[in-house]
Every structure is written in C-alpha cells, then in structure tokens.
Amino acid sequence: MLAEWLEKLNASQKEHLLAVLQERYADELRDAELAERAARELRYEQLREVLRRMATRERRHAELLKQKIVSLGGTPPPAPQLPEEPTWQEVLEAFESEKADLVSYIENAYGVSDPEVRELFRRIHDEEEQNYRDLLEVITKLDPYQAGA
Ligand SMILES: [Fe+2]
Numbered sequence: 001m002l003a004e005w006l007e008k009l010n011a012s013q014k015e016h017l018l019a020v021l022q023e024r025y026a027d028e029l030r031d032a033e034l035a036e037r038a039a040r041e042l043r044y045e046q047l048r049e050v051l052r053r054m055a056t057r058e059r060r061h062a063e064l065l066k067q068k069i070v071s072l073g074g075t076p077p078p079a080p081q082l083p084e085e086p087t088w089q090e091v092l093e094a095f096e097s098e099k100a101d102l103v104s105y106i107e108n109a110y111g112v113s114d115p116e117v118r119e120l121f122r123r124i125h126d127e128e129e130q131n132y133r134d135l136l137e138v139i140t141k142l143d144p145y146q147a148g149a
C-alpha cells in the first residue's frame with residue numbers, strides 16, 4: 001500500500017519527489033496555457049481543435065500531478081506567468097516543451113522510487129508523444145506569414 005510505503009520514505013527522498021512533481025506540474029500548466037493561447041489566434045478551425053485537445057490533455061496531467069502532490073502533503077506551485085507572444089512562437093515553444101517532456105518523464109520515471117509516481121510518469125509520457133505528433137502537424141500546416149499566426 002502507498003501509505004505503508006510512504007512511511008519508509010525518508011525526508012530528503014520525499015522532498016526530492018515533491019520537487020519533481022511540482023516542477024512537472026508547473027510545466028503541464030505552462031504547456032496547457034501555451035496551447036490554449038496559440039489556439040485562440042489561429043485561423044484554421046481544424047488546427048485550433050488539435051491544440052485544444054492537447055491543452056485538455058495537459059490540464060488532465062496537471063490535475064493528476066496535483067492530486068499526487070497533495071496526497072504527499074505538498075502544495076502545488078502557482079501557474080507560471082507567460083508573456084504575450086506571436087502565435088507561431090507559442091506553437092514552436094510548445095513543440096520544444098513537448099520534445100523535452102518526452103525525455104523528462106522517462107528520466108523522472110527512473111529517478112523516483114515511488115512505484116505509483118513512476119507508473120503515473122510513464123502514462124503521462126505516452127500522452128506527451130501524442131502532443132508531439134499533434135504539434136508537428138500544426139507546425140507543418142501553419143504558414144507563419146499567412147495563417148493568422
Ligand atoms: Fe503533459
């Protein structure tokens with residue numbers, strides 16, 4: 001059981017686990033916000049839909065991470081504040097972030113000893129792959145000079 005397992009965690013392990021979860025949580029919120037902002041300005045409804053679906057995925061990830069943080073007695077950090085940027089730049093930043101997430105979730109899955117968190121990271125990682133593919137589609141179809149980007 002998790003409760004039993006938690007008792008065996010020493011303070012510094014727990015601190016590390018919380019720090020990783022908090023960092024991932026803030027990143028999920030940032031990714032969701034980026035995708036939502038990009039979707040607002042985009043001219044093509046089909047691409048807006050792709051970005052909105054991605055944002056929904058990221059908000060769900062944030063929620064799962066938040067539940068984990070709270071269950072470990074931690075506090076979820078506030079949502080990061082993003083500067084206003086042109087849509088094409090938001091799309092590219094989101095793409096960079098999703099590429100990085102693919103690596104981070106795998107690394108973090110190996111780096112934490114909590115079996116439930118490990119499983120959660122693996123599950124989220126698989127969905128980050130979908131984000132990566134979706135953003136690749138958006139980038140491929142987006143013309144920054146004509147698409148209202
Ligand atoms: Fe995510």
Ligand SMILES: [Fe+2]
Pocket residue numbers: 027028031058097098101128131
């Ligand atoms: Fe992500």
